[in-house]
Amino acid sequence: MHATLLKAYKKMFLIRAAEQKIADHYLRNKIMSFVHFYVGQEAVAVGVADSLGKSDKMLGNHRSHGHYLAKGGNMRAMMCELLGKEAGSSRGKGGSMHMIDTSVNFVGSTPILAGVVPLACGVAFEQKFYKRKNITVAFLGDGAFEEGVVYETLNxxxxxxxxxxxxxxxxxxxxxxxxxxxxxxxxxxxxxVEGFGAKYMRADGNNYRDVVKKASALTRYLRGGSGPAVLECVTYRHMAHSAPIFDESCRAEDAAEVRKAKDSIARLRRELIKSGISEKTIARTEKNIEQGVEKDLAYAIAAPLPKKETLFTDLYV
Ligand SMILES: Cc1ncc(C[n+]2csc(CCOP(=O)(O)OP(=O)(O)O)c2C)c(N)n1
Incomplete structure:
Protein backbone atom coordinates (compact mmCIF):
# COMPACT_ATOMS: atom_id res chain seq x y z
CA MET A 1 0.00 0.00 0.00
CA HIS A 2 2.86 2.21 1.07
CA ALA A 3 4.64 1.78 -2.29
CA THR A 4 1.45 2.30 -4.32
CA LEU A 5 0.66 5.54 -2.53
CA LEU A 6 4.21 6.81 -2.91
CA LYS A 7 4.08 6.07 -6.65
CA ALA A 8 0.79 7.96 -6.94
CA TYR A 9 2.23 10.86 -4.96
CA LYS A 10 5.24 11.08 -7.28
CA LYS A 11 2.98 11.22 -10.33
CA MET A 12 0.72 13.87 -8.80
CA PHE A 13 3.71 15.92 -7.72
CA LEU A 14 5.27 15.56 -11.19
CA ILE A 15 2.12 16.94 -12.82
CA ARG A 16 2.01 19.92 -10.46
CA ALA A 17 5.74 20.62 -10.78
CA ALA A 18 5.39 20.60 -14.57
CA GLU A 19 2.44 22.96 -14.48
CA GLN A 20 4.26 25.33 -12.17
CA LYS A 21 7.25 25.48 -14.50
CA ILE A 22 4.94 26.00 -17.47
CA ALA A 23 3.15 28.76 -15.53
CA ASP A 24 6.45 30.59 -14.88
CA HIS A 25 7.32 30.33 -18.54
CA TYR A 26 3.86 31.51 -19.57
CA LEU A 27 4.11 34.57 -17.36
CA ARG A 28 7.30 35.52 -19.16
CA ASN A 29 5.24 35.58 -22.40
CA LYS A 30 7.07 32.58 -23.79
CA ILE A 31 4.00 30.47 -24.59
CA MET A 32 1.90 31.86 -27.41
CA SER A 33 -1.28 29.89 -26.92
CA PHE A 34 -3.98 29.41 -24.34
CA VAL A 35 -2.97 27.16 -21.47
CA HIS A 36 -5.52 25.74 -19.04
CA PHE A 37 -3.80 24.70 -15.87
CA TYR A 38 -4.69 21.45 -14.07
CA VAL A 39 -3.30 22.46 -10.67
CA GLY A 40 -5.64 21.16 -7.96
CA GLN A 41 -7.17 18.32 -9.99
CA GLU A 42 -4.18 15.92 -10.01
CA ALA A 43 -5.83 13.22 -7.88
CA VAL A 44 -8.45 12.72 -10.60
CA ALA A 45 -6.07 12.08 -13.49
CA VAL A 46 -3.75 9.88 -11.44
CA GLY A 47 -6.53 7.99 -9.63
CA VAL A 48 -8.28 7.21 -12.93
CA ALA A 49 -5.05 6.36 -14.80
CA ASP A 50 -4.01 4.01 -11.99
CA SER A 51 -7.20 2.00 -12.56
CA LEU A 52 -6.29 1.43 -16.23
CA GLY A 53 -3.96 -0.87 -18.11
CA LYS A 54 -1.51 0.31 -20.77
CA SER A 55 -3.73 -0.85 -23.63
CA ASP A 56 -6.76 1.07 -22.36
CA LYS A 57 -7.42 4.25 -24.30
CA MET A 58 -7.72 7.76 -22.93
CA LEU A 59 -9.04 11.01 -24.39
CA GLY A 60 -8.80 14.46 -22.84
CA ASN A 61 -10.07 17.99 -23.17
CA HIS A 62 -8.70 21.54 -23.07
CA ARG A 63 -7.16 20.93 -19.60
CA SER A 64 -5.24 17.77 -20.34
CA HIS A 65 -1.59 18.05 -19.29
CA GLY A 66 -2.39 16.01 -16.18
CA HIS A 67 -4.34 13.38 -18.12
CA TYR A 68 -1.52 12.91 -20.62
CA LEU A 69 1.23 12.63 -17.99
CA ALA A 70 -0.86 10.33 -15.81
CA LYS A 71 -1.31 7.98 -18.79
CA GLY A 72 2.46 7.73 -19.07
CA GLY A 73 2.99 10.56 -21.56
CA ASN A 74 6.45 11.90 -22.26
CA MET A 75 7.28 15.14 -20.45
CA ARG A 76 9.70 16.37 -23.11
CA ALA A 77 7.21 15.70 -25.90
CA MET A 78 4.60 17.67 -23.95
CA MET A 79 6.88 20.61 -23.18
CA CYS A 80 8.01 20.74 -26.82
CA GLU A 81 4.38 20.70 -27.94
CA LEU A 82 3.52 23.64 -25.69
CA LEU A 83 6.40 25.62 -27.14
CA GLY A 84 5.52 24.71 -30.74
CA LYS A 85 8.66 22.66 -31.25
CA GLU A 86 9.18 19.93 -33.82
CA ALA A 87 9.77 17.27 -31.16
CA GLY A 88 6.33 17.92 -29.67
CA SER A 89 3.80 15.11 -29.43
CA SER A 90 1.87 16.72 -32.34
CA ARG A 91 5.07 17.98 -34.00
CA GLY A 92 4.50 21.37 -32.43
CA LYS A 93 1.29 22.08 -34.33
CA GLY A 94 -1.34 21.16 -31.77
CA GLY A 95 -0.30 23.01 -28.65
CA SER A 96 -1.71 22.53 -25.20
CA MET A 97 -5.25 21.71 -26.30
CA HIS A 98 -4.58 19.11 -29.00
CA MET A 99 -2.52 16.56 -27.14
CA ILE A 100 -2.26 13.16 -28.77
CA ASP A 101 0.27 10.36 -28.32
CA THR A 102 -0.81 6.96 -29.52
CA SER A 103 2.39 5.36 -28.15
CA VAL A 104 0.79 5.54 -24.69
CA ASN A 105 -2.80 5.18 -25.94
CA PHE A 106 -3.62 8.81 -25.27
CA VAL A 107 -5.66 9.00 -28.42
CA GLY A 108 -6.64 12.64 -28.50
CA SER A 109 -7.96 15.79 -26.91
CA THR A 110 -9.82 18.78 -28.30
CA PRO A 111 -10.68 22.27 -27.06
CA ILE A 112 -14.28 21.97 -28.28
CA LEU A 113 -16.20 21.18 -25.12
CA ALA A 114 -17.36 17.54 -25.08
CA GLY A 115 -15.88 17.15 -28.57
CA VAL A 116 -14.06 14.01 -27.54
CA VAL A 117 -17.12 12.39 -25.98
CA PRO A 118 -18.60 11.00 -29.23
CA LEU A 119 -15.08 10.23 -30.47
CA ALA A 120 -14.48 8.18 -27.33
CA CYS A 121 -17.77 6.41 -28.01
CA GLY A 122 -16.42 5.40 -31.42
CA VAL A 123 -13.19 4.12 -29.88
CA ALA A 124 -15.18 2.09 -27.33
CA PHE A 125 -17.41 0.78 -30.13
CA GLU A 126 -14.34 -0.52 -31.96
CA GLN A 127 -13.15 -2.25 -28.77
CA LYS A 128 -16.49 -3.95 -28.34
CA PHE A 129 -16.85 -4.82 -32.04
CA TYR A 130 -13.47 -6.55 -32.15
CA LYS A 131 -14.07 -8.16 -28.72
CA ARG A 132 -11.01 -6.48 -27.24
CA LYS A 133 -10.63 -6.51 -23.50
CA ASN A 134 -9.58 -2.89 -23.11
CA ILE A 135 -11.76 0.11 -22.28
CA THR A 136 -11.92 3.80 -23.18
CA VAL A 137 -11.91 6.74 -20.78
CA ALA A 138 -12.74 10.34 -21.70
CA PHE A 139 -12.41 13.36 -19.41
CA LEU A 140 -14.80 16.30 -19.49
CA GLY A 141 -15.67 19.19 -17.20
CA ASP A 142 -18.95 19.95 -15.48
CA GLY A 143 -19.64 22.60 -18.14
CA ALA A 144 -19.05 20.11 -20.96
CA PHE A 145 -21.39 17.68 -19.20
CA GLU A 146 -24.18 20.12 -20.12
CA GLU A 147 -23.56 19.68 -23.88
CA GLY A 148 -26.24 17.76 -25.79
CA VAL A 149 -23.75 15.44 -27.44
CA VAL A 150 -23.00 13.88 -24.05
CA TYR A 151 -26.59 12.61 -23.84
CA GLU A 152 -26.59 11.31 -27.42
CA THR A 153 -23.38 9.49 -26.59
CA LEU A 154 -24.73 8.01 -23.36
CA ASN A 155 -27.80 6.81 -25.22
CA VAL A 193 -26.84 9.08 -16.18
CA GLU A 194 -28.81 6.14 -14.81
CA GLY A 195 -31.68 7.10 -17.08
CA PHE A 196 -29.48 6.10 -20.00
CA GLY A 197 -28.72 2.71 -18.47
CA ALA A 198 -25.23 3.78 -17.43
CA LYS A 199 -23.64 3.25 -14.03
CA TYR A 200 -22.87 6.36 -11.99
CA MET A 201 -20.47 6.96 -9.13
CA ARG A 202 -19.35 10.11 -7.40
CA ALA A 203 -15.87 10.49 -5.90
CA ASP A 204 -14.06 13.05 -3.81
CA GLY A 205 -11.74 14.40 -6.51
CA ASN A 206 -9.44 15.86 -3.89
CA ASN A 207 -8.74 12.41 -2.49
CA TYR A 208 -6.58 10.04 -4.57
CA ARG A 209 -7.69 6.99 -2.60
CA ASP A 210 -11.36 7.64 -3.21
CA VAL A 211 -10.84 8.28 -6.92
CA VAL A 212 -8.74 5.16 -7.52
CA LYS A 213 -11.18 3.01 -5.51
CA LYS A 214 -14.23 4.13 -7.49
CA ALA A 215 -12.46 4.25 -10.85
CA SER A 216 -11.24 0.68 -10.29
CA ALA A 217 -14.75 -0.50 -9.41
CA LEU A 218 -16.07 1.07 -12.62
CA THR A 219 -13.29 -0.21 -14.87
CA ARG A 220 -13.93 -3.75 -13.52
CA TYR A 221 -17.61 -3.24 -14.27
CA LEU A 222 -16.85 -2.11 -17.83
CA ARG A 223 -14.57 -5.08 -18.47
CA GLY A 224 -17.49 -7.28 -17.49
CA GLY A 225 -19.36 -5.95 -20.54
CA SER A 226 -22.14 -4.01 -18.79
CA GLY A 227 -20.93 -0.48 -19.64
CA PRO A 228 -21.04 2.48 -20.00
CA ALA A 229 -20.33 4.38 -16.77
CA VAL A 230 -19.81 7.91 -15.48
CA LEU A 231 -17.51 8.84 -12.62
CA GLU A 232 -18.10 12.35 -11.33
CA CYS A 233 -15.15 13.68 -9.34
CA VAL A 234 -15.78 16.81 -7.32
CA THR A 235 -12.58 18.79 -7.18
CA TYR A 236 -11.05 22.28 -7.25
CA ARG A 237 -9.02 24.06 -9.88
CA HIS A 238 -6.65 26.34 -8.05
CA MET A 239 -5.88 28.77 -10.87
CA ALA A 240 -8.10 30.91 -13.04
CA HIS A 241 -9.82 29.33 -16.03
CA SER A 242 -7.05 29.80 -18.54
CA ALA A 243 -3.99 31.48 -17.13
CA PRO A 244 -1.69 31.00 -14.17
CA ILE A 245 -3.36 33.70 -12.14
CA PHE A 246 -5.38 33.46 -8.97
CA ASP A 247 -8.60 35.34 -9.43
CA GLU A 248 -10.56 34.95 -6.22
CA SER A 249 -13.36 37.34 -7.11
CA CYS A 250 -15.86 34.65 -8.13
CA ARG A 251 -14.83 31.99 -5.64
CA ALA A 252 -17.45 31.84 -2.94
CA GLU A 253 -17.66 28.10 -2.35
CA ASP A 254 -14.02 27.24 -2.94
CA ALA A 255 -12.08 30.14 -1.46
CA ALA A 256 -8.29 29.84 -1.36
CA GLU A 257 -8.18 28.60 2.24
CA VAL A 258 -10.78 25.88 1.51
CA ARG A 259 -8.82 24.73 -1.52
CA LYS A 260 -5.59 24.69 0.43
CA ALA A 261 -7.08 22.71 3.29
CA LYS A 262 -8.45 20.07 0.91
CA ASP A 263 -5.58 20.00 -1.56
CA SER A 264 -5.04 16.44 -2.80
CA ILE A 265 -1.26 16.60 -2.91
CA ALA A 266 -0.90 18.03 0.59
CA ARG A 267 -3.36 15.41 1.81
CA LEU A 268 -1.47 12.46 0.30
CA ARG A 269 1.80 13.88 1.61
CA ARG A 270 0.37 13.92 5.15
CA GLU A 271 -0.83 10.34 4.72
CA LEU A 272 2.59 9.18 3.55
CA ILE A 273 4.31 10.79 6.53
CA LYS A 274 1.78 9.22 8.86
CA SER A 275 2.47 5.82 7.29
CA GLY A 276 6.16 6.11 8.20
CA ILE A 277 7.93 7.73 5.23
CA SER A 278 10.18 10.49 6.51
CA GLU A 279 9.69 14.13 5.65
CA LYS A 280 13.31 14.13 4.48
CA THR A 281 12.73 11.30 1.97
CA ILE A 282 9.68 13.03 0.56
CA ALA A 283 11.45 16.38 0.28
CA ARG A 284 14.35 14.71 -1.55
CA THR A 285 11.96 12.97 -3.94
CA GLU A 286 10.21 16.28 -4.65
CA LYS A 287 13.49 18.03 -5.35
CA ASN A 288 14.53 15.30 -7.82
CA ILE A 289 11.22 15.59 -9.62
CA GLU A 290 11.48 19.39 -9.86
CA GLN A 291 15.02 19.18 -11.20
CA GLY A 292 13.92 16.64 -13.82
CA VAL A 293 11.08 18.91 -14.95
CA GLU A 294 13.45 21.87 -15.17
CA LYS A 295 15.75 19.85 -17.44
CA ASP A 296 12.83 18.84 -19.65
CA LEU A 297 11.71 22.45 -20.02
CA ALA A 298 15.28 23.54 -20.82
CA TYR A 299 15.40 20.79 -23.46
CA ALA A 300 12.18 22.10 -25.02
CA ILE A 301 13.40 25.71 -24.98
CA ALA A 302 16.55 24.71 -26.86
CA ALA A 303 14.73 22.37 -29.30
CA PRO A 304 14.22 23.45 -32.95
CA LEU A 305 10.95 24.79 -34.36
CA PRO A 306 9.29 22.83 -37.20
CA LYS A 307 10.87 23.50 -40.58
CA LYS A 308 9.16 26.00 -42.86
CA GLU A 309 8.60 23.32 -45.52
CA THR A 310 6.40 21.36 -43.09
CA LEU A 311 4.05 24.28 -42.48
CA PHE A 312 1.18 22.64 -44.38
CA THR A 313 1.75 19.00 -43.44
CA ASP A 314 -0.26 17.27 -40.70
CA LEU A 315 -3.05 19.82 -41.03
CA TYR A 316 -6.69 18.74 -41.31
CA VAL A 317 -8.96 21.68 -41.98
C1 LIG B 1 -18.55 23.94 -27.57
C2 LIG B 1 -17.74 24.96 -26.82
N1 LIG B 1 -18.36 25.99 -26.20
C3 LIG B 1 -17.63 26.92 -25.53
C4 LIG B 1 -16.26 26.83 -25.47
C5 LIG B 1 -15.45 27.88 -24.71
N2 LIG B 1 -14.96 27.28 -23.45
C6 LIG B 1 -13.73 26.76 -23.37
S1 LIG B 1 -13.44 26.05 -21.88
C7 LIG B 1 -14.95 26.51 -21.31
C8 LIG B 1 -15.38 26.15 -19.91
C9 LIG B 1 -15.36 24.69 -19.69
O1 LIG B 1 -15.86 24.36 -18.43
P1 LIG B 1 -15.83 22.88 -17.95
O2 LIG B 1 -16.34 21.95 -19.00
O3 LIG B 1 -16.51 22.82 -16.63
O4 LIG B 1 -14.28 22.55 -17.80
P2 LIG B 1 -13.18 23.31 -16.92
O5 LIG B 1 -12.66 24.43 -17.77
O6 LIG B 1 -13.84 23.79 -15.68
O7 LIG B 1 -12.14 22.28 -16.67
C10 LIG B 1 -15.68 27.18 -22.28
C11 LIG B 1 -17.05 27.70 -22.12
C12 LIG B 1 -15.67 25.75 -26.15
N3 LIG B 1 -14.34 25.57 -26.13
N4 LIG B 1 -16.41 24.82 -26.79
Whole structure:
Protein backbone atom coordinates (compact mmCIF):
# COMPACT_ATOMS: atom_id res chain seq x y z
CA MET A 1 0.00 0.00 0.00
CA HIS A 2 2.86 2.21 1.07
CA ALA A 3 4.64 1.78 -2.29
CA THR A 4 1.45 2.30 -4.32
CA LEU A 5 0.66 5.54 -2.53
CA LEU A 6 4.21 6.81 -2.91
CA LYS A 7 4.08 6.07 -6.65
CA ALA A 8 0.79 7.96 -6.94
CA TYR A 9 2.23 10.86 -4.96
CA LYS A 10 5.24 11.08 -7.28
CA LYS A 11 2.98 11.22 -10.33
CA MET A 12 0.72 13.87 -8.80
CA PHE A 13 3.71 15.92 -7.72
CA LEU A 14 5.27 15.56 -11.19
CA ILE A 15 2.12 16.94 -12.82
CA ARG A 16 2.01 19.92 -10.46
CA ALA A 17 5.74 20.62 -10.78
CA ALA A 18 5.39 20.60 -14.57
CA GLU A 19 2.44 22.96 -14.48
CA GLN A 20 4.26 25.33 -12.17
CA LYS A 21 7.25 25.48 -14.50
CA ILE A 22 4.94 26.00 -17.47
CA ALA A 23 3.15 28.76 -15.53
CA ASP A 24 6.45 30.59 -14.88
CA HIS A 25 7.32 30.33 -18.54
CA TYR A 26 3.86 31.51 -19.57
CA LEU A 27 4.11 34.57 -17.36
CA ARG A 28 7.30 35.52 -19.16
CA ASN A 29 5.24 35.58 -22.40
CA LYS A 30 7.07 32.58 -23.79
CA ILE A 31 4.00 30.47 -24.59
CA MET A 32 1.90 31.86 -27.41
CA SER A 33 -1.28 29.89 -26.92
CA PHE A 34 -3.98 29.41 -24.34
CA VAL A 35 -2.97 27.16 -21.47
CA HIS A 36 -5.52 25.74 -19.04
CA PHE A 37 -3.80 24.70 -15.87
CA TYR A 38 -4.69 21.45 -14.07
CA VAL A 39 -3.30 22.46 -10.67
CA GLY A 40 -5.64 21.16 -7.96
CA GLN A 41 -7.17 18.32 -9.99
CA GLU A 42 -4.18 15.92 -10.01
CA ALA A 43 -5.83 13.22 -7.88
CA VAL A 44 -8.45 12.72 -10.60
CA ALA A 45 -6.07 12.08 -13.49
CA VAL A 46 -3.75 9.88 -11.44
CA GLY A 47 -6.53 7.99 -9.63
CA VAL A 48 -8.28 7.21 -12.93
CA ALA A 49 -5.05 6.36 -14.80
CA ASP A 50 -4.01 4.01 -11.99
CA SER A 51 -7.20 2.00 -12.56
CA LEU A 52 -6.29 1.43 -16.23
CA GLY A 53 -3.96 -0.87 -18.11
CA LYS A 54 -1.51 0.31 -20.77
CA SER A 55 -3.73 -0.85 -23.63
CA ASP A 56 -6.76 1.07 -22.36
CA LYS A 57 -7.42 4.25 -24.30
CA MET A 58 -7.72 7.76 -22.93
CA LEU A 59 -9.04 11.01 -24.39
CA GLY A 60 -8.80 14.46 -22.84
CA ASN A 61 -10.07 17.99 -23.17
CA HIS A 62 -8.70 21.54 -23.07
CA ARG A 63 -7.16 20.93 -19.60
CA SER A 64 -5.24 17.77 -20.34
CA HIS A 65 -1.59 18.05 -19.29
CA GLY A 66 -2.39 16.01 -16.18
CA HIS A 67 -4.34 13.38 -18.12
CA TYR A 68 -1.52 12.91 -20.62
CA LEU A 69 1.23 12.63 -17.99
CA ALA A 70 -0.86 10.33 -15.81
CA LYS A 71 -1.31 7.98 -18.79
CA GLY A 72 2.46 7.73 -19.07
CA GLY A 73 2.99 10.56 -21.56
CA ASN A 74 6.45 11.90 -22.26
CA MET A 75 7.28 15.14 -20.45
CA ARG A 76 9.70 16.37 -23.11
CA ALA A 77 7.21 15.70 -25.90
CA MET A 78 4.60 17.67 -23.95
CA MET A 79 6.88 20.61 -23.18
CA CYS A 80 8.01 20.74 -26.82
CA GLU A 81 4.38 20.70 -27.94
CA LEU A 82 3.52 23.64 -25.69
CA LEU A 83 6.40 25.62 -27.14
CA GLY A 84 5.52 24.71 -30.74
CA LYS A 85 8.66 22.66 -31.25
CA GLU A 86 9.18 19.93 -33.82
CA ALA A 87 9.77 17.27 -31.16
CA GLY A 88 6.33 17.92 -29.67
CA SER A 89 3.80 15.11 -29.43
CA SER A 90 1.87 16.72 -32.34
CA ARG A 91 5.07 17.98 -34.00
CA GLY A 92 4.50 21.37 -32.43
CA LYS A 93 1.29 22.08 -34.33
CA GLY A 94 -1.34 21.16 -31.77
CA GLY A 95 -0.30 23.01 -28.65
CA SER A 96 -1.71 22.53 -25.20
CA MET A 97 -5.25 21.71 -26.30
CA HIS A 98 -4.58 19.11 -29.00
CA MET A 99 -2.52 16.56 -27.14
CA ILE A 100 -2.26 13.16 -28.77
CA ASP A 101 0.27 10.36 -28.32
CA THR A 102 -0.81 6.96 -29.52
CA SER A 103 2.39 5.36 -28.15
CA VAL A 104 0.79 5.54 -24.69
CA ASN A 105 -2.80 5.18 -25.94
CA PHE A 106 -3.62 8.81 -25.27
CA VAL A 107 -5.66 9.00 -28.42
CA GLY A 108 -6.64 12.64 -28.50
CA SER A 109 -7.96 15.79 -26.91
CA THR A 110 -9.82 18.78 -28.30
CA PRO A 111 -10.68 22.27 -27.06
CA ILE A 112 -14.28 21.97 -28.28
CA LEU A 113 -16.20 21.18 -25.12
CA ALA A 114 -17.36 17.54 -25.08
CA GLY A 115 -15.88 17.15 -28.57
CA VAL A 116 -14.06 14.01 -27.54
CA VAL A 117 -17.12 12.39 -25.98
CA PRO A 118 -18.60 11.00 -29.23
CA LEU A 119 -15.08 10.23 -30.47
CA ALA A 120 -14.48 8.18 -27.33
CA CYS A 121 -17.77 6.41 -28.01
CA GLY A 122 -16.42 5.40 -31.42
CA VAL A 123 -13.19 4.12 -29.88
CA ALA A 124 -15.18 2.09 -27.33
CA PHE A 125 -17.41 0.78 -30.13
CA GLU A 126 -14.34 -0.52 -31.96
CA GLN A 127 -13.15 -2.25 -28.77
CA LYS A 128 -16.49 -3.95 -28.34
CA PHE A 129 -16.85 -4.82 -32.04
CA TYR A 130 -13.47 -6.55 -32.15
CA LYS A 131 -14.07 -8.16 -28.72
CA ARG A 132 -11.01 -6.48 -27.24
CA LYS A 133 -10.63 -6.51 -23.50
CA ASN A 134 -9.58 -2.89 -23.11
CA ILE A 135 -11.76 0.11 -22.28
CA THR A 136 -11.92 3.80 -23.18
CA VAL A 137 -11.91 6.74 -20.78
CA ALA A 138 -12.74 10.34 -21.70
CA PHE A 139 -12.41 13.36 -19.41
CA LEU A 140 -14.80 16.30 -19.49
CA GLY A 141 -15.67 19.19 -17.20
CA ASP A 142 -18.95 19.95 -15.48
CA GLY A 143 -19.64 22.60 -18.14
CA ALA A 144 -19.05 20.11 -20.96
CA PHE A 145 -21.39 17.68 -19.20
CA GLU A 146 -24.18 20.12 -20.12
CA GLU A 147 -23.56 19.68 -23.88
CA GLY A 148 -26.24 17.76 -25.79
CA VAL A 149 -23.75 15.44 -27.44
CA VAL A 150 -23.00 13.88 -24.05
CA TYR A 151 -26.59 12.61 -23.84
CA GLU A 152 -26.59 11.31 -27.42
CA THR A 153 -23.38 9.49 -26.59
CA LEU A 154 -24.73 8.01 -23.36
CA ASN A 155 -27.80 6.81 -25.22
CA UNK A 156 -25.75 5.04 -27.89
CA UNK A 157 -23.18 3.71 -25.43
CA UNK A 158 -26.01 2.47 -23.19
CA UNK A 159 -27.75 0.80 -26.13
CA UNK A 160 -24.60 -1.07 -27.17
CA UNK A 161 -23.24 -1.46 -23.62
CA UNK A 162 -19.93 0.01 -24.67
CA UNK A 163 -16.83 -0.11 -22.47
CA UNK A 164 -16.84 3.67 -22.11
CA UNK A 165 -16.05 5.56 -18.92
CA UNK A 166 -16.79 9.29 -18.86
CA UNK A 167 -14.96 11.07 -16.07
CA UNK A 168 -16.65 14.36 -15.22
CA UNK A 169 -14.22 16.64 -13.40
CA UNK A 170 -16.62 18.83 -11.50
CA UNK A 171 -14.49 21.77 -10.37
CA UNK A 172 -17.68 23.77 -9.67
CA UNK A 173 -17.06 26.30 -12.45
CA UNK A 174 -17.32 26.69 -16.20
CA UNK A 175 -14.98 29.64 -16.74
CA UNK A 176 -16.46 31.89 -14.02
CA UNK A 177 -20.03 30.51 -13.94
CA UNK A 178 -20.86 28.41 -10.92
CA UNK A 179 -23.13 25.35 -11.20
CA UNK A 180 -26.02 27.16 -9.54
CA UNK A 181 -26.14 29.78 -12.33
CA UNK A 182 -26.25 27.10 -15.03
CA UNK A 183 -28.44 24.27 -13.80
CA UNK A 184 -32.07 24.02 -12.79
CA UNK A 185 -32.86 23.39 -9.18
CA UNK A 186 -33.14 19.63 -8.72
CA UNK A 187 -30.64 18.85 -11.49
CA UNK A 188 -29.27 15.45 -10.62
CA UNK A 189 -26.41 13.94 -12.63
CA UNK A 190 -26.93 10.48 -11.13
CA UNK A 191 -30.57 10.33 -12.25
CA UNK A 192 -29.65 11.61 -15.71
CA VAL A 193 -26.84 9.08 -16.18
CA GLU A 194 -28.81 6.14 -14.81
CA GLY A 195 -31.68 7.10 -17.08
CA PHE A 196 -29.48 6.10 -20.00
CA GLY A 197 -28.72 2.71 -18.47
CA ALA A 198 -25.23 3.78 -17.43
CA LYS A 199 -23.64 3.25 -14.03
CA TYR A 200 -22.87 6.36 -11.99
CA MET A 201 -20.47 6.96 -9.13
CA ARG A 202 -19.35 10.11 -7.40
CA ALA A 203 -15.87 10.49 -5.90
CA ASP A 204 -14.06 13.05 -3.81
CA GLY A 205 -11.74 14.40 -6.51
CA ASN A 206 -9.44 15.86 -3.89
CA ASN A 207 -8.74 12.41 -2.49
CA TYR A 208 -6.58 10.04 -4.57
CA ARG A 209 -7.69 6.99 -2.60
CA ASP A 210 -11.36 7.64 -3.21
CA VAL A 211 -10.84 8.28 -6.92
CA VAL A 212 -8.74 5.16 -7.52
CA LYS A 213 -11.18 3.01 -5.51
CA LYS A 214 -14.23 4.13 -7.49
CA ALA A 215 -12.46 4.25 -10.85
CA SER A 216 -11.24 0.68 -10.29
CA ALA A 217 -14.75 -0.50 -9.41
CA LEU A 218 -16.07 1.07 -12.62
CA THR A 219 -13.29 -0.21 -14.87
CA ARG A 220 -13.93 -3.75 -13.52
CA TYR A 221 -17.61 -3.24 -14.27
CA LEU A 222 -16.85 -2.11 -17.83
CA ARG A 223 -14.57 -5.08 -18.47
CA GLY A 224 -17.49 -7.28 -17.49
CA GLY A 225 -19.36 -5.95 -20.54
CA SER A 226 -22.14 -4.01 -18.79
CA GLY A 227 -20.93 -0.48 -19.64
CA PRO A 228 -21.04 2.48 -20.00
CA ALA A 229 -20.33 4.38 -16.77
CA VAL A 230 -19.81 7.91 -15.48
CA LEU A 231 -17.51 8.84 -12.62
CA GLU A 232 -18.10 12.35 -11.33
CA CYS A 233 -15.15 13.68 -9.34
CA VAL A 234 -15.78 16.81 -7.32
CA THR A 235 -12.58 18.79 -7.18
CA TYR A 236 -11.05 22.28 -7.25
CA ARG A 237 -9.02 24.06 -9.88
CA HIS A 238 -6.65 26.34 -8.05
CA MET A 239 -5.88 28.77 -10.87
CA ALA A 240 -8.10 30.91 -13.04
CA HIS A 241 -9.82 29.33 -16.03
CA SER A 242 -7.05 29.80 -18.54
CA ALA A 243 -3.99 31.48 -17.13
CA PRO A 244 -1.69 31.00 -14.17
CA ILE A 245 -3.36 33.70 -12.14
CA PHE A 246 -5.38 33.46 -8.97
CA ASP A 247 -8.60 35.34 -9.43
CA GLU A 248 -10.56 34.95 -6.22
CA SER A 249 -13.36 37.34 -7.11
CA CYS A 250 -15.86 34.65 -8.13
CA ARG A 251 -14.83 31.99 -5.64
CA ALA A 252 -17.45 31.84 -2.94
CA GLU A 253 -17.66 28.10 -2.35
CA ASP A 254 -14.02 27.24 -2.94
CA ALA A 255 -12.08 30.14 -1.46
CA ALA A 256 -8.29 29.84 -1.36
CA GLU A 257 -8.18 28.60 2.24
CA VAL A 258 -10.78 25.88 1.51
CA ARG A 259 -8.82 24.73 -1.52
CA LYS A 260 -5.59 24.69 0.43
CA ALA A 261 -7.08 22.71 3.29
CA LYS A 262 -8.45 20.07 0.91
CA ASP A 263 -5.58 20.00 -1.56
CA SER A 264 -5.04 16.44 -2.80
CA ILE A 265 -1.26 16.60 -2.91
CA ALA A 266 -0.90 18.03 0.59
CA ARG A 267 -3.36 15.41 1.81
CA LEU A 268 -1.47 12.46 0.30
CA ARG A 269 1.80 13.88 1.61
CA ARG A 270 0.37 13.92 5.15
CA GLU A 271 -0.83 10.34 4.72
CA LEU A 272 2.59 9.18 3.55
CA ILE A 273 4.31 10.79 6.53
CA LYS A 274 1.78 9.22 8.86
CA SER A 275 2.47 5.82 7.29
CA GLY A 276 6.16 6.11 8.20
CA ILE A 277 7.93 7.73 5.23
CA SER A 278 10.18 10.49 6.51
CA GLU A 279 9.69 14.13 5.65
CA LYS A 280 13.31 14.13 4.48
CA THR A 281 12.73 11.30 1.97
CA ILE A 282 9.68 13.03 0.56
CA ALA A 283 11.45 16.38 0.28
CA ARG A 284 14.35 14.71 -1.55
CA THR A 285 11.96 12.97 -3.94
CA GLU A 286 10.21 16.28 -4.65
CA LYS A 287 13.49 18.03 -5.35
CA ASN A 288 14.53 15.30 -7.82
CA ILE A 289 11.22 15.59 -9.62
CA GLU A 290 11.48 19.39 -9.86
CA GLN A 291 15.02 19.18 -11.20
CA GLY A 292 13.92 16.64 -13.82
CA VAL A 293 11.08 18.91 -14.95
CA GLU A 294 13.45 21.87 -15.17
CA LYS A 295 15.75 19.85 -17.44
CA ASP A 296 12.83 18.84 -19.65
CA LEU A 297 11.71 22.45 -20.02
CA ALA A 298 15.28 23.54 -20.82
CA TYR A 299 15.40 20.79 -23.46
CA ALA A 300 12.18 22.10 -25.02
CA ILE A 301 13.40 25.71 -24.98
CA ALA A 302 16.55 24.71 -26.86
CA ALA A 303 14.73 22.37 -29.30
CA PRO A 304 14.22 23.45 -32.95
CA LEU A 305 10.95 24.79 -34.36
CA PRO A 306 9.29 22.83 -37.20
CA LYS A 307 10.87 23.50 -40.58
CA LYS A 308 9.16 26.00 -42.86
CA GLU A 309 8.60 23.32 -45.52
CA THR A 310 6.40 21.36 -43.09
CA LEU A 311 4.05 24.28 -42.48
CA PHE A 312 1.18 22.64 -44.38
CA THR A 313 1.75 19.00 -43.44
CA ASP A 314 -0.26 17.27 -40.70
CA LEU A 315 -3.05 19.82 -41.03
CA TYR A 316 -6.69 18.74 -41.31
CA VAL A 317 -8.96 21.68 -41.98
C1 LIG B 1 -18.55 23.94 -27.57
C2 LIG B 1 -17.74 24.96 -26.82
N1 LIG B 1 -18.36 25.99 -26.20
C3 LIG B 1 -17.63 26.92 -25.53
C4 LIG B 1 -16.26 26.83 -25.47
C5 LIG B 1 -15.45 27.88 -24.71
N2 LIG B 1 -14.96 27.28 -23.45
C6 LIG B 1 -13.73 26.76 -23.37
S1 LIG B 1 -13.44 26.05 -21.88
C7 LIG B 1 -14.95 26.51 -21.31
C8 LIG B 1 -15.38 26.15 -19.91
C9 LIG B 1 -15.36 24.69 -19.69
O1 LIG B 1 -15.86 24.36 -18.43
P1 LIG B 1 -15.83 22.88 -17.95
O2 LIG B 1 -16.34 21.95 -19.00
O3 LIG B 1 -16.51 22.82 -16.63
O4 LIG B 1 -14.28 22.55 -17.80
P2 LIG B 1 -13.18 23.31 -16.92
O5 LIG B 1 -12.66 24.43 -17.77
O6 LIG B 1 -13.84 23.79 -15.68
O7 LIG B 1 -12.14 22.28 -16.67
C10 LIG B 1 -15.68 27.18 -22.28
C11 LIG B 1 -17.05 27.70 -22.12
C12 LIG B 1 -15.67 25.75 -26.15
N3 LIG B 1 -14.34 25.57 -26.13
N4 LIG B 1 -16.41 24.82 -26.79
Missing amino acids: LAGLFRLPLLLVVENNLFSVNSPLTDRRARGHDSKTI
